[in-house]
Amino acid sequence: VLWRRLGERVAYERFRRVVNRTFELPGGQETDFEVLDGPDTVAVLALTEDDRVVLVREFRPGPEDLILELPGGLVEQGQTPREAARRELLEETGYDGAPVEVGTVLHDAYSTWVKHAFVAKSCRKVAEPAEGELTEPVLLSVPEFREHLRSGRLTDADVGYRALDHLNLL
Amino acid sequence: VLWRRLGERVAYERFRRVVNRTFELPGGQETDFEVLDGPDTVAVLALTEDDRVVLVREFRPGPEDLILELPGGLVEQGQTPREAARRELLEETGYDGAPVEVGTVLHDAYSTWVKHAFVAKSCRKVAEPAEGELTEPVLLSVPEFREHLRSGRLTDADVGYRALDHLNLL
Numbered sequence: 001v002l003w004r005r006l007g008e009r010v011a012y013e014r015f016r017r018v019v020n021r022t023f024e025l026p027g028g029q030e031t032d033f034e035v036l037d038g039p040d041t042v043a044v045l046a047l048t049e050d051d052r053v054v055l056v057r058e059f060r061p062g063p064e065d066l067i068l069e070l071p072g073g074l075v076e077q078g079q080t081p082r083e084a085a086r087r088e089l090l091e092e093t094g095y096d097g098a099p100v101e102v103g104t105v106l107h108d109a110y111s112t113w114v115k116h117a118f119v120a121k122s123c124r125k126v127a128e129p130a131e132g133e134l135t136e137p138v139l140l141s142v143p144e145f146r147e148h149l150r151s152g153r154l155t156d157a158d159v160g161y162r163a164l165d166h167l168n169l170l
Numbered sequence: 171v172l173w174r175r176l177g178e179r180v181a182y183e184r185f186r187r188v189v190n191r192t193f194e195l196p197g198g199q200e201t202d203f204e205v206l207d208g209p210d211t212v213a214v215l216a217l218t219e220d221d222r223v224v225l226v227r228e229f230r231p232g233p234e235d236l237i238l239e240l241p242g243g244l245v246e247q248g249q250t251p252r253e254a255a256r257r258e259l260l261e262e263t264g265y266d267g268a269p270v271e272v273g274t275v276l277h278d279a280y281s282t283w284v285k286h287a288f289v290a291k292s293c294r295k296v297a298e299p300a301e302g303e304l305t306e307p308v309l310l311s312v313p314e315f316r317e318h319l320r321s322g323r324l325t326d327a328d329v330g331y332r333a334l335d336h337l338n339l340l
Contacts, residue, residue, distance in 0.1 A: 012182035033231035061203035105322040152275040161331035
């Protein structure tokens with residue numbers, strides 16, 4: 001049964017935004033939840049012409065460690081997810097390609113955040129990572145990337161698996 | 171290169187907790203990030219004796235829709251992830267089993283949150299979902315569940331894929 005939203009107010013807002021939503025439950029009871037209200041994000045499984053996966057090693061403030069991630073980030077105002085995917089790939093790794101969206105993934109039960117999953121084939125290195133990105137491109141073979149997914153040491157494992165699924169590489 | 175944490179202060183705290191962490195970047199510049207500080211969670215791929223996947227249909231306050239989810243939730247104080255997985259499975263679906271942890275997944279680059287991925291084989295229905303849970307158990311075949319993972323309409327797709335990977339069912 002769907003719940004009816006009775007109201008919403010901003011509880012916290014800076015870079016992160018938390019809203020407090022009140023719902024009427026099916027039994028009539030009122031209850032409220034804190035929901036993280038975020039812009040959508042993108043992540044890209046980018047493959048080179050010889051089918052290596054282009055990843056990016058970068059420091060992540062949550063896990064406080066250097067993490068080997070799929071290129072990706074926020075969809076900025078006025079940008080399509082596809083434009084954001086291409087921009088992030090280029091800025092973070094220096095590789096360029098033509099990302100194609102293969103699906104979306106819900107990020108969190110208590111967030112409005114949706115992740116757009118992209119695949120980009122035959123990517124080529126056209127530049128160094130953008131100045132200030134503090135990122136290092138790393139190439140893995142598909143089996144190595146699969147092993148990395150199993151390790152869980154990346155924050156877009158859902159997109160990684162989804163993209164390999166799309167490519168029939170699972 | 172690892173960044174050095176200079177400080178941390180609480181920016182918001184109620185059910186959700188947001189902390190502000192200041193880091194010294196490799197070039198000496200100081201920058202701060204808002205990090206969602208959350209307890210760990212668990213999610214379980216539970217299989218019945220005839221290899222159907224036990225899911226739970228429930229309203230989710232972020233997407234504001236009825237979502238077909240893996241059973242799971244917070245690891246509560248004093249509980250092991252394994253105990254939390256068994257409790258959530260039982261409370262949300264009425265099925266009981268012996269969850270085994272098969273890995274962990276980082277949830278978010280800007281969160282300390284870690285998801286524990288569990289598999290529970292040969293689960294049996296021993297009760298109705300706990301009163302007040304407002305959840306409905308739903309059984310899917312493994313191919314149907316794989317199709318559901320592809321749809322992205324669940325918040326633990328990473329754990330779902332990881333668990334199928336562990337079981338050699340991808």
